[in-house]
Amino acid sequence: MTKITDYILQANGKTLFSIEVIPPLKGNNIKELLSNIEPLMDFKPPFIDVTYHREEYIERPQLDGSIKQIVTRKRPGTIGICSSIMHKFGVDAVPHVLCGGFTREETEDFLMDLHYLGIDNVLALRGDPAKPYKTFKPRTNGHSYACQLVEQVANMNKGQYLHEEADPLSPTDFCIGVAAYPEKHFEAVDLDTDVDYLKKKIEHGADYIVTQMFFDNSKYFEFVNRCRAEGITVPIIPGLKPLSTKKQLDILPRIFYLHMPEDFVKTVESCENDAHAKQAGIEWCTQQCRELIEFGAPVLHFYTMGKSDNIYKIASQLF
């Protein structure tokens, strides 16, 4: 399997196309997910990211009036989906690996499974708090921040495993991606502090960066320049999501803490219905992509969120 950084090197300055998919809700068929990916293979994505969804805590009233807490995972199957994508499409799958919900030992087991499957790229993330809680809590003996997870993966790449004192064992060979936020992570006091912590992830062994979605390209350009000024030299892959409903004008900034440019807000507000808003989203994102290609973005990474028709329309104008 090829490393993401090698794909970027081999592209020799040409911008690549890639996507992120999310596992279906438990009990649903994988066929819909695969059939959404299929048309996008026209644009030859060298890799496809698969998100990871941690456990949630749900309170269920019982017949006797008591409340029972249920722990469930609504979107399991990340490793299985990666394997399915690799076999069906012959492209590299990049599983997201979280600190949240894992002890260090469970993380090691998870990574060993990936290694045995021939998966050599991972996106290492802290993860959000387990629903419905508002603050992130690591498991006992789990990681609190993504930089610690990066360090664990980098140690395995050196043949250093937990609780093994023998001389270096057979090393893994993971290429490690991490997340970044051109408009700041919502918990960070300011962007400078956030970039300092991003730098720490690189110093601990991360090889490339994927950004949160943004609708204002100037945020990405400023962010890349800021990272370069801080000595962060690894590829910074922009994450993109075309807006597809009028409601997303409110929802996306609230969930992802991002700024919607005034011009775009006006355009979408003047749309009569969601079909028009979706078309406006396609046009805005296509223009974003043109500027990002001009800027020299290594890859355009699209958050599909289970839908591919609008991304197909955008990519067919660019790739």
Ligand code: FAD
């Ligand atoms: P960190 O890098 O650990 O940062 C979290 C916060 O802590 C930041 O505010 C940072 O400034 C601060 N910080 C970092 N290091 C330190 C330190 N050493 N000391 C003190 N403060 C520190 N979530 C999922 O659940 N599943 C997914 O599949 C998933 N995929 C994602 C893909 C991308 C491209 C992105 C951008 C996000 C994704 N997320 C996913 C969401 C992500 O898990 C959340 O945004 C999470 O809140 C932060 O993760 P992180 O890896 O950026 O955390």
